[in-house]
Amino acid sequence: MTLPAVVGYYEPWWVQVIKAILIFVVALSLVPAVLLAERKLLGRLQSRYGPNRVGPFGALQPLADILKLLTKEQFRPTTSVGFLFAIAPVISILTAVAAFAIIPFGDTQDIFGTQVGLYGIDVSIGPLYVLAFGAIAFYGIMLGGWSSGSKYSFLGAMRGAAQLISYEVSQGLALLGVLFSAQTLSLTGIVHAQAGMWYVVPQLVGFLIFLVAGFAETNRAPFDLTEADAELVGGYNTEFGGGRFASYYFAEYLNVVVVAGITTTVFLGGWLLPFGLDPPGWVDPIVVLVKLSLVTFLFIWVRATLPRLRYDQLMSFGWKVLLPLATVNALVTAIVVVATH
Amino acid sequence: MAWHPGADVIEVQRAPAPGAARSAWRSVRETLRGLRTTFARIPEGPVTVQYPEEKTPVFPRFRGRHKLHRFEDTGLEKCVGCSLCAAACPADCIRVVAAENTPQMRVSAGERYAAVYEINLAQCIFCGYCELACPFDAITMGHDYELSDHGRSDLIFTKEMLLAEPLERTPLRREDE
Numbered sequence: 132m133t134l135p136a137v138v139g140y141y142e143p144w145w146v147q148v149i150k151a152i153l154i155f156v157v158a159l160s161l162v163p164a165v166l167l168a169e170r171k172l173l174g175r176l177q178s179r180y181g182p183n184r185v186g187p188f189g190a191l192q193p194l195a196d197i198l199k200l201l202t203k204e205q206f207r208p209t210t211s212v213g214f215l216f217a218i219a220p221v222i223s224i225l226t227a228v229a230a231f232a233i234i235p236f237g238d239t240q241d242i243f244g245t246q247v248g249l250y251g252i253d254v255s256i257g258p259l260y261v262l263a264f265g266a267i268a269f270y271g272i273m274l275g276g277w278s279s280g281s282k283y284s285f286l287g288a289m290r291g292a293a294q295l296i297s298y299e300v301s302q303g304l305a306l307l308g309v310l311f312s313a314q315t316l317s318l319t320g321i322v323h324a325q326a327g328m329w330y331v332v333p334q335l336v337g338f339l340i341f342l343v344a345g346f347a348e349t350n351r352a353p354f355d356l357t358e359a360d361a362e363l364v365g366g367y368n369t370e371f372g373g374g375r376f377a378s379y380y381f382a383e384y385l386n387v388v389v390v391a392g393i394t395t396t397v398f399l400g401g402w403l404l405p406f407g408l409d410p411p412g413w414v415d416p417i418v419v420l421v422k423l424s425l426v427t428f429l430f431i432w433v434r435a436t437l438p439r440l441r442y443d444q445l446m447s448f449g450w451k452v453l454l455p456l457a458t459v460n461a462l463v464t465a466i467v468v469v470a471t472h
Numbered sequence: 473m474a475w476h477p478g479a480d481v482i483e484v485q486r487a488p489a490p491g492a493a494r495s496a497w498r499s500v501r502e503t504l505r506g507l508r509t510t511f512a513r514i515p516e517g518p519v520t521v522q523y524p525e526e527k528t529p530v531f532p533r534f535r536g537r538h539k540l541h542r543f544e545d546t547g548l549e550k551c552v553g554c555s556l557c558a559a560a561c562p563a564d565c566i567r568v569v570a571a572e573n574t575p576q577m578r579v580s581a582g583e584r585y586a587a588v589y590e591i592n593l594a595q596c597i598f599c600g601y602c603e604l605a606c607p608f609d610a611i612t613m614g615h616d617y618e619l620s621d622h623g624r625s626d627l628i629f630t631k632e633m634l635l636a637e638p639l640e641r642t643p644l645r646r647e648d649e
Binding site for chain 1: 503506507509510511513514516517518519520522
């Protein structure tokens, strides 16, 4: 039995292949950009320069970092479980790239007579797909930490597991309000439903919950207990070095981009512009990238500002504040949607 | 045994614990205040001194690498090899071997001169006691602090090195700075 996917048109296989390559290229070039932006902006937010030695204004710093990491020895502790130790970073990077595939960068375009959607794939289960891959991504952290055979890694992985599970619930519930209003699970459909007004306005509570849960899902400050450099010397990736560490790093920053992309799509109107502006189709990806960068800037800004939460604070905030708030938000939205229809 | 405080004990007045709503509002407000604080650093610009290119000026009394001095008019060394600096040195890093001046070879203004004058800067703690102990102001602390070298033996400064006019690698602080 095949499940019917709701896509409005059929794309030839070669378009799919080209799109897959293109998306990987975009992802590969976005990650160093975000990496550099984070380090430069963190510097500026803390009254210092950030990297400024490699290349003009330190622009080649990520390249130097990657080169350094990739030429390092693939070290493995004797206590580690080899197979899992090797596969864990792969899982992390795989899920991050897979989640990136469904972020729509624009509407369906007519390029040289071929109908092409400016996204990897328009799945009919959009947010569920993201949440599913987010859940698998946690295996990357969990297995990585556990298979290292080191207590710091193990602690980090345990914290990561508890944190991701706790905040995934709130994240999903925060999206429910939007899904009720949009009446669709397709991400392009959600963007089209925001033609009148972006969901950030009617779903402000959902937006805030999603954002906070997004910080937790990407293991970033103030929820970076999984890494916690000060206490756990790096957490789950303590024992990783060289290319494997680079993979974790890549996945982490790609996750930031993915969460920023989902936020842009679901709450900030995707490629839509306010005030009835309707630019030609080629502007759409630029609009999405600008919004995405703004959300990423917020991530960096918050990292520069807020200190790390204590473990019990993290848990009580997730379960006692975010979850009830998300539930009430979903309920109220459901009632409003039913009452107005 | 019950403790009965006297009349002079003052009860500590504490503010009432904030309610749930107020503490929630307070955490939101403080978060926003923190975000504003960090963002305000961007227009201010960095305060970094980019060290190898820019250097922080030192104060006039900064105690850097030592200097030995000569009389400006005669060109004779001020050091008379009395070893008071070596005696004052708490780190025991100064080695002085004195020799007699002869009419043929007159090195210093006094009766004797320092044939060997070595300071081991790897041991020196830059306390400046040698400068204080010297009766002729022959040794003073300079302003140079860039003293790293490739080996420990390279840090033993001989008399010629200490007498040589040092490279002015360190900016001096101006009056108003």
